[in-house]
Amino acid sequence: xxxxxxxxxxxxxxxxxxxxxxxxxxxxxxxxxxxxxxxxxxxxxxxxxxxxxxxxxxxxxxxxxxxxxxxxxxxxxxxxxxxxxxxxxxxxxxxxxxxxxxxxxxxxxxxxxxxxxxxxxxxxxxxxxxxxxxxxxxxxxxxxxxxxxxxxxxxxxxxxxxx
Amino acid sequence: xxxxxxxxxxxxxxxxxxxxxxxxxxxxxxxxxxxxxxxxxxxxxxxxxxxxxxxxxxxxxxxxxxxxxxxxxxxxxxxxxxxxxxxxxxxxxxxxxxxxxxxxxxxxxxxxxxxxxxxxxxxxxxxxxxxxxxxxxxxxxxxxxxxxxxxxxxxxxxxxxxxxxxxxxxxxxxxxxxxxxxxxxxxxxxxxxxxxxxxxxxxxxxxxxxxxxxxxxxxxxxxxxxxxxxxxxxxxxxxxxxxxxxxxxxxxxxxxxxxxxxxxxxxxxxxxxxxxxxxxxxxxxxxxxxxxxxxxxxxxxxxxxxxxxxxxxxxxxxxxxxxxxxxxxxxxxxxxxxxxxxxxxxxxxxxxxxxxxxxxxxxxxxxxxxxxxxxxxxxxxxxxxxxxxxxxxxxxxxxxxxxxxxxxxxxxxxxxxxxxxxxxxxxxxxxxxxxxxxxxxxxxxxxxxxxx
Numbered sequence: 001x002x003x004x005x006x007x008x009x010x011x012x013x014x015x016x017x018x019x020x021x022x023x024x025x026x027x028x029x030x031x032x033x034x035x036x037x038x039x040x041x042x043x044x045x046x047x048x049x050x051x052x053x054x055x056x057x058x059x060x061x062x063x064x065x066x067x068x069x070x071x072x073x074x075x076x077x078x079x080x081x082x083x084x085x086x087x088x089x090x091x092x093x094x095x096x097x098x099x100x101x102x103x104x105x106x107x108x109x110x111x112x113x114x115x116x117x118x119x120x121x122x123x124x125x126x127x128x129x130x131x132x133x134x135x136x137x138x139x140x141x142x143x144x145x146x147x148x149x150x151x152x153x154x155x156x157x158x159x160x161x162x163x
Numbered sequence: 164x165x166x167x168x169x170x171x172x173x174x175x176x177x178x179x180x181x182x183x184x185x186x187x188x189x190x191x192x193x194x195x196x197x198x199x200x201x202x203x204x205x206x207x208x209x210x211x212x213x214x215x216x217x218x219x220x221x222x223x224x225x226x227x228x229x230x231x232x233x234x235x236x237x238x239x240x241x242x243x244x245x246x247x248x249x250x251x252x253x254x255x256x257x258x259x260x261x262x263x264x265x266x267x268x269x270x271x272x273x274x275x276x277x278x279x280x281x282x283x284x285x286x287x288x289x290x291x292x293x294x295x296x297x298x299x300x301x302x303x304x305x306x307x308x309x310x311x312x313x314x315x316x317x318x319x320x321x322x323x324x325x326x327x328x329x330x331x332x333x334x335x336x337x338x339x340x341x342x343x344x345x346x347x348x349x350x351x352x353x354x355x356x357x358x359x360x361x362x363x364x365x366x367x368x369x370x371x372x373x374x375x376x377x378x379x380x381x382x383x384x385x386x387x388x389x390x391x392x393x394x395x396x397x398x399x400x401x402x403x404x405x406x407x408x409x410x411x412x413x414x415x416x417x418x419x420x421x422x423x424x425x426x427x428x429x430x431x432x433x434x435x436x437x438x439x440x441x442x443x444x445x446x447x448x449x450x451x452x453x454x455x456x457x458x459x460x461x462x463x464x465x466x467x468x469x470x471x472x473x474x475x476x477x478x479x480x481x482x483x484x485x486x487x488x489x490x491x492x493x494x495x496x497x498x499x500x501x502x503x504x505x506x507x508x509x510x511x512x513x514x515x516x517x518x519x520x521x522x523x524x525x526x527x528x529x530x531x532x533x534x535x536x537x538x539x540x541x542x543x544x545x546x547x548x549x550x551x552x553x554x555x556x557x558x559x560x561x562x563x564x565x566x567x568x569x570x571x572x573x574x575x576x577x578x579x580x581x582x583x584x585x586x587x588x589x590x591x592x593x594x595x596x597x598x599x600x601x602x603x604x605x606x607x608x609x610x611x612x613x614x615x
Contacts, residue, residue, distance in 0.1 A: 021260060021261075021376045021377065021378065021379075022262060022375055022376060022377070026375075028264070028372055028375045029372070030264050030372070030373075031369060031372060031373065032264065032373075032404050032406070032407075032432070032438075032444050033264075033438075033441060033443075033444065037262075037264065037375065039262065039375075045274045045277045046276060046277075049277065049280075061549050061550055062548065062549050081277070081281070082273065082274065082277055083270050083271070083272065083273055084269045084270055084272055085257075085259070085262075085269060085272045085274075086262045086263075086266055086269045086437070087269055087437070089270075091552075099550060100550055101549070101550050143293065145287055145289045145290065146289065147287070147288075148287050149286075149287045149288045149289075149318060149321075152287075152288050152289075152321070153317070153318055153321065156321070
């Protein structure tokens with residue numbers, strides 16, 4: 001894995017002493033599909049969120065009624081979300097506000113421009129509302145949680161440390 | 164990833180041909196006979212398995228997990244009434260140390276830092292306790308902890324505790340990387356009942372390539388031995404695709420499992436996740452027939468293998484559901500459609516509405532709809548492809564025509580019906596035992612036969 005990954009979960013993986021199972025740029029060719037795959041390093045999520053990026057190669061996606069739609073190479077897009085680890089994709093918005101999921105390999109960043117746009121309150125993952133506090137209230141609260149898991153674990157550790 | 168996420172497994176009451184399990188004592192045999200005579204328990208029926216082993220496993224559960232046993236004994240009756248008895252396949256965390264080429268949930272993964280920043284609500288331990296309570300009240304008895312790789316979780320022990328081993332039979336998926344004898348011993352001690360280890364090749368080269376993790380074959384071999392040595396209930400899960408079933412490697416794999424005396428759950432490759440839209444290597448009717456022949460020769464089973472004396476066909480919702488880290492309840496690991504969200508609605512409401520969807524009709528014996536039904540794939544699965552944010556909420560895909568009772572359609576727009584007849588559903592036979600070997604289980608006869 002590359003050295004520029006600084007997410008918490010990646011740190012956990014490192015801490016479990018399993019980093020390096022697959023070396024950066026290691027290649028595998030599928031026995032099922034015959035398609036090759038290469039382990040890529042990706043940029044820190046924190047660095048790219050809300051950045052303006054440029055599409056490297058045409059992104060041809062399936063549209064409605066068996067049509068295709070293309071996000072042209074050279075298009076500037078705003079990164080507003082991320083998903084995937086094996087094949088990471090940026091969720092981006094093009095100049096018209098249309099949402100695309102683009103392979104993390106296919107976006108270049110100059111880092112000299114930053115989006116002035118605030119992320120709008122949007123649905124992510126189908127039912128989850130993202131954005132402002134006001135929008136968060138859209139999700140009905142069925143019950144309150146006294147503690148998060150992290151807080152609970154911390155309490156347990158403190159209790160154990162104190163005998 | 165650690166597993167195929169198709170991690171349904173045969174009913175624990177059916178057991179595993181090779182598993183060690185205590186036998187019934189004379190006292191228990193007489194008690195069982197009395198209970199059956201008095202109608203306190205059902206005389207269970209099983210399909211195609213030896214009754215003595217079934218009774219031994221039942222006996223173990225009854226002794227060690229009486230609440231689970233009590234619920235499981237209600238399963239045949241619940242199925243007969245058209246109720247669901249799903250295993251909850253719990254995707255508590257997507258963190259994983261592998262990069263498996265068939266991973267079907269990679270799109271669900273979000274780095275922790277961004278997850279936190281985006282305000283997504285995820286499962287906390289307190290939510291897990293709530294889920295356990297509601298599942299218990301609904302009469303469910305099985306959890307499968309999956310991922311990602313569950314054994315990476317720092318709070319794994321607390322997670323098991325929150326699910327509550329006294330109320331559920333708990334299985335855990337794993338790629339075996341972190342499983343040695345000490346860990347197995349520990350897992351048993353905290354209430355994990357069964358391990359499902361992913362193995363996708365008879366040799367290191369094929370497995371490691373598929374899992375994209377050099378050294379993983381050696382690790383899983385050690386994990387298998389560790390489970391056997393510590394008498395942990397263990398099965399393998401392996402992915403089958405069109406070409407593999409014709410290879411010598413497949414036969415070698417089965418021989419290996421036979422030699423190791425370990426049952427194998429066979430997962431069909433499906434056109435979702437990393438295999439999105441790839442239908443060339445999907446199983447066809449021809450390969451299914453071949454697999455049925457292998458089932459006679461080896462201790463293997465699939466998600467379509469009958470359980471509780473009934474051939475229920477597709478088990479989505481009826482016999483299994485997937486719960487995402489973000490509370491979305493999905494019909495199975497491959498149908499990335501949110502039937503509802505646990506953080507918004509009670510589990511029972513979501514399940515009852517889902518059983519009202521034609522595709523999951525508890526009275527119909529449907530085929531593996533996301534594997535073979537092109538109409539279903541076109542109408543329900545394909546909207547989850549590409550630029551879709553998964554899981555896609557049900558009211559964005561389903562219409563009123565997809566529901567049986569039009570008064571229980573959740574948030575679907577009542578005017579959204581397209582008027583198209585659902586042929587698969589209309590033509591699907593009712594759930595019966597027709598065409599299957601049906602064994603009426605007689606615990607007294609079976610338990611005394613051959614000294615068991």
